[in-house]
Amino acid sequence: MYGYKIFETSFGWVGIISSSKGLVKSCLPKKNFYEVMEFIKIQEFRVNKTEKLDELSKIVIQYLGGIKINLSNIQIDYHATESFINFWKTCRKIPFGETRSYKWLAHNSKKPKAYRYAGLSMSRNPLPLFIPCHRVISSDGNIGGFQGGNIMKKKLIDLEKNNTIS
Template sequence: MQVIGESSCISRLSFDDIPPLTTPEIPDVPILSNAYDILTRYFAGEKVDFYPVPLTLCGGTEFQIAVWNTIREIPYGETRTYKWVAEQIGKPKAVRAVGGAVGANPISILIPCHRVIGSNGKLGGYGGGIERKRLLLQLEGYPVETLK
């Protein structure tokens, strides 16, 4: 897992198929240290709130940023549908576009796109892989056995 940021915010978090947070090379940047601490607690199974972590949502369109901000509000251990996200941003017919914006999320986990599922009860896609999405939801105590 790779966390990228600067002194005031996180700008990217991505999977690189290295076990998460095993080699902490945390520079003396409080924001990165805070993100490392929160992610370590998260992967240890602690219920954490990612919302207070400052993020820079750059490089996205207005629509994508609206989607990402909405996803940040989905509580730990809960899911919402792509349709719900579309309705929240005032674009109820833009469900497929929401799916595209979710897929373009540059800050996995901290913008918890793994909490967005299909209206049909299917997991949908996930940039880190569908099995990782299932594992993240399971880590949060979501009953993944109810998903198709």
């Protein structure tokens, strides 16, 4: 059984789905509740609204409100290939307020020549705030692509850089 919660933040509406093992899917902030419903496709999961996610939603609201919170400790229930999971786990090690390149991600995932595949794994990230793919940029410092668009990626990078955890 899965639980879900949709809530409003200062960046927009966010949705999260979790299992008993951890988070399964989330979305970047959307303009409204209905965009979130369409994106997270709760009909694909057997879900119930749950109060269990109330605390997590408060944490996300604080994070997007500019409070210094590291989301990398949140438990995740991964559903993907081992390669993708490997890249995602490495991405979660990028410190709050910092960025790394796709090349760095590939190297630190023990796949040094697979930086394009590292990029692909970031584009398929089911938990974009919790697997912080916005922290992964091009080697030349270019922001690179992002499933939420480059404006959102820049906003998240700036949010963290301005609120670096010491």
